[in-house]
Amino acid sequence: MDTFKRILHYSKPYWWRIVISMAASLCVGGTDAAIAWMVEPLLKKIFSERDMTIFILVPVALIIVFLFRGVARFLQGYYVQTAGQLAIQDIRNEVYRKQIGLPLRYFTDNPTGTLMSRIMSDVGQMQQGVANIVTSLLRDGVTAIGLLGVIFYRNWQLALITFIVLPLTAVPAQKIGKRIKNLAKQSLGQMGEITSILQETFSGIKVVKAFRQEKSVVDRFSRTNLGLYRYLRKSIKYESLHTPIMEIITSFGVAGVIWFGGSQVMDGKMTAPEFFSFLTAMVMLYGPIKKVLSAYNTVQQAMGAAERVFExxxxxxxIQDPPDPVEPGMVRGSVELRNVSFRYDDEEVLRDVSFTAGRGEVVALVGPSGAGKTTVMSLIPRFYDVTGGAVLIDGIDVRRLRLDDLLCQIALVDQETILFNETIANNIRLGNPDATLEEVERAARSAFAHDFIMEMPEGYDTNIGDRGVRLSGGQRQRLCIARAILKNAPILLLDEATSALDTESEHMVQQALTNLMKNRTTLVIAHRLSTVLHADRIVVIDKGEVVEVGTNDELLARDGLYRKLYDMQFK
Incomplete structure (x- = not known):
């Protein structure tokens, strides 16, 4: 019920649509009850009294009634389903907004395909269920109530025989619905795995083809798809059982009514028209009740999906803003890591890391792969929070700043060149959404990207495709650097910023970065030591600990890990 109430909560903004639908539902239910009610007097007038006027008017009245009923059904279906669609749209927007706002750890713990499946498959399953919930409750529920009134008025004894079997249908419906709900959750989880496989193989199709792994990925997809079928097969089995069980149970009620009602007609206690009027109402009653019970299975599937969505x-x-944030004012840009430790679940990644980077200084982080350099860089913008110690900017713990205030002070160029299926200008504008085209062009010139941009078919308005697939690695990296230049933040984080560049491009970008670094605090991760020889300070990290700190000449003289890395690259 809590899940159901939460779903209904999203329908509140569209209450007027639901009110129109409810009014139309009353009309539909009323016409069904009226049709059942009129059977007895019509049969009496036509066949007993042979009233030709009524006989002539009945077909015309029937057309008018069904025309009115059709308009009411249209209004009921249209407004209730559009209300449901709008509510589901709000839910999908909220799920996406929530996911985007979650910390980086959430995205490293969950495959991309699973995250996509929650928004598409799970919310889609909810969408189908919400439509069934409201339609069944309004239209079929009102119709059932009206017809119940007719059969109790006609003959309360027969009505009790009809009604007594209806509660019996609730027991199997509940048990079957519960199993369908669990199977729905499991099948949606399997659908998430399928989406993950699709996302991985399509984004890595070049590697799949290069290593001739087409058969391997197809076999993996087929196995996962077979798992989905097994869940769906069980769900289909229970859904297929539902209708026969309901019909068998209700048949006892129908048989009892025919036997008892027929006996009353033969004993003269009830007229044939009255009995036929009762039978008509009873047959019409079982229809909407059957639909309500059948919709229960769809509702259970929706509840399973809803629980996953609300998770x-x-x-x-x-990672949240502090309750009493500090206003940083004009940030100078000094950065300090003070006795920082970090754990990822049970794995200790950093231990007692300390170093400083003053305003305008260039501090390089070097060390073997997996030493923890990228983790250190991720702690400064609070992609993760430290588990021990503190990261400070201008002496203020970053956990005491609003995230917006913190991230405004930092520009990032990551080792992975992330570009979007947008124009070149809009990709650069991520650094400053309000920037003019002249400012975008200036940043591109500083990153030595302007020339190749102008060679594109539409210049800065050229769409670069998914993840910048139409550009070379060096071109993608220079656009990312132009983005950071445009942001013009006092702190600059460069994580392997020149890793994808050829020698000529690297030389040009290094010149641009040298100009960009002036009067800015810059932290650089580089495996190419040639790019950090002139850093103000080099911090050597190994196995999550700082093992050496100094300039290039000082570290070479110590003959430690840095000297070993240096000799490996330059010999």
């Missing part, structure tokens, strides 16, 4: 909405945000 995302209710997921705690580990």
């Amino acid at each position: 995302v909405i209710d997921h705690p945000a580990d």
